[in-house]
Amino acid sequence: MKRQRLRQLKERAIKAFFLANGLLSIFVLLGIFALLLYTAVPAFRDIKIGEFLTTKLWDPTSPLKPVYGILSQIMSTFLVTVGALVIAIPVGIGVAAYLSDVAHWRVREIVKPVVEILAGIPSVVVGFLGIVLVGPFLAKISGQSHGLNALNGSILLAIMSLPTIISISEDSLSAVPQAYSEASLALAGSRWQTLIRVKIPAALSGIIAAVMLGMGRAIGETMTVLMATGNARSFPTGFFQSVRTMTSNIAIELGEVPYYTTHYYALFAIGLVLFIMTFIVNLIADVVLRKYQEREL
Amino acid sequence: MSNKMMKIAVVIQLVIALAGGMLLLGQKMLQVKGSDTMVNLVQILAEKYMEKNPKQPIAVLGGGSGTGVTGMLNGTCEIANTSRDWKQKELDQAWEKGIKPRFFAVAIDGLSVIVNEKNPLTKLTMDQVGAIYRGEVKNWKAVGGPDMKVSLYGRQSNSGTYVFLMEHVLKNKPYSTDMKEMNGNAQIIEGVLADVGAIGYVGVGYIVDKETGKPMKGLKVLNINKDEKAEAFSPLDKAAVDSGAYPVSRPLWMATNGTPKGTAAGFLAWIVGPEGQKVVEAEGFYPVGGKLMEQNLKNLK
């Protein structure tokens, strides 16, 4: 009997060990949030939150008075993200639809790993190509004097979000019950009509989740926009303008800011805003996905 | 013990071993951080110095003058390169931390204003350059150039060159927010080469093609004059830079905490000596002379 109890204790200890590991993720997430918050809060001793979020000018090293406004950066992030989605959503859903409904299974087996290759290209390489290939090309065809602008950033971000959008949308489309498509075809719908009017609406939640995740990726991308969008601090008014996203701004200034100054804390405040944004986007994707799974049951 | 347990145990042991390696003295390299204008020069100086002194490893990192100052204040580097003077705030912070910066002028730079070779302009006054970079002049025709939008290229706020230009040419007023803030001198050059409406500012060591000794193809270096009446000089004109006739010249500084010791002492002594100064010239900058050199020698003690 003692052996039995020892064994049970051991089992419980092991279970506790694994439980601790399980809880790890929660702790890490909370930890990141907490440390960001802790390091960002001192910034707001000298900066008013309202001004922080609504002022266009970011000039912490201004010879006049330091100004900490991130509205231009928020707008820049927004601009390149929207631009990226405008490209990546139709193309991504198109490819997903093709893979799930039109392609021969052999084509699928080849294309899926190829899309994963695209996903595997490091962001610094994409940024590099933005400087040496895409930017100059854009400049040439648009008649602008250079290609380091929001459009360049959007195209590159689209390339980076596409694999996410494609693979998750394709999974969702494939998961639509056969019965739905069969019913539509039985009623003399063409495959195209079935796709557009039955399958895509049925998979819509999964597709929305895919888009949200792709959007999260675009918002959080750092190296690509850092290298290819020109990093001008002005408030963006068009796609041919050089922009500076929140992520670029942190990457540019973190290396040179003296620790524990208002400027330092302000950079962490930007990080906090970013964290909250991507958290919300991921939360929405999560909720949508869960609704979708529940409906399937 | 199952296979998996063994693997875990091995992994844990590896971690402990590697962490233990941490405590072993990793040979400490001299850390030099700071100015991007100076990074190439100092890297080559370090390479040459290490050829003669292989037991004295030196790590040269860039990051901009601001990064160098921060590095010294945070205790992460022994020598800080700056292409500008330290700001009073920085000196105050240093004193608060018990750091007593000592400065060595290692080279003179004629800060150069460059435009694309297709731009017909040949000179500008200091005031005009300031107005352009403040964003007050948006089209080249306002300063006698073609009817073309001005495309501003500059550095980021951690750059000593950025600060220097702001203080001396922009008269301490902020830059235009339309300025594309590039990561380093070379990126500015890359931008100007490709953009017909561009204007940029870089250290003189960057515009000279080392092989021909002449300015890089595709770039045009503007002559600058103090005002409308004075003569306009080129930053490539050594005499003009030395005499101050070229209005935008500046010393390039390396700072240590107090008297330099060990590798830092040897390195700095070599840099301000004849061999080091020859390298400075070969890299396109100007050697230090006169009063600045006297002060250097004093500071070594």
Add this chain to the structure above:
Amino acid sequence: MKTKKLVQFAGFLLLRVCLYLVLAVLLILLYDIGSKGGGSISWEFLSKPPRRGMTEGGIFPAIFGTFLVTIVTAVLAIPLGMFTAIYLNEYARQGRLTRLIRLSIRNLSGVPSIVYGLFGVILFVNIFKFGTSILSAGLTLGLMTLPWTITASEEALKTIPNSYREGSLALGATKWQSIRTNVLPYAMPGMLTGTVLGLARAAGETAPIMFTGAAFFLPMLPKSLSDQFMALPYHLYIMATQHHDIAKVRPLAYGTALVLIALVLGLNMTAVVLRFRLRRKRRM
């Protein structure tokens, strides 16, 4: 009737165009890097350190540095990922706590890489006082890779049929014994290949290591975990933007990009091929 067919034809053509677009983009990217970087690849490039202010020589220290920091990443992310996956798949009950854990994991995978960098600076560089080092950078990357290793390990565990577990339990084994003998050995290969994919991603990341340990020009190879290091992605970034003679080193930058891509894709492909082989084995 004909319109329906026409519309379908046009529609499917449109979809096909989307696919070709994506494939074309990938091909152009790879071709550009391959053709312009191939010229720089040589034995010297891969095995020697840089010379003459990085305008000549090779990138061996960067390859070595990436290798080292990826090891630290693996040491953190692989065991922890596996343990978490074991919890989620073997022990956890469907409930609010489990949902919360899964939500956290998904959110962690969406956190921007620069935010991980910020976190690494506060926690590892400053609070733990590891300074800018392979350790700080590796731990930061490890945290970033954790969601990936968890997900990959969980997928591997999911493929083990319940009958394996039930059989063992029926014979009187405890839960942990069953997992240890009847699940883990079969899931391990799958877990490892999945984590290799996560490591491939970590090897290509720049933002988390930029401020926690990566440096551009170090005259010596790192000798301990507390040293700074050169790394391929950071090297490419500096070569492309901050280097003092961008035009001259452009071919070297391309070469670095090619090596980085080859490394990342190589790891990816190894994992994919392994996964394929494992699936086939399992079907038998």
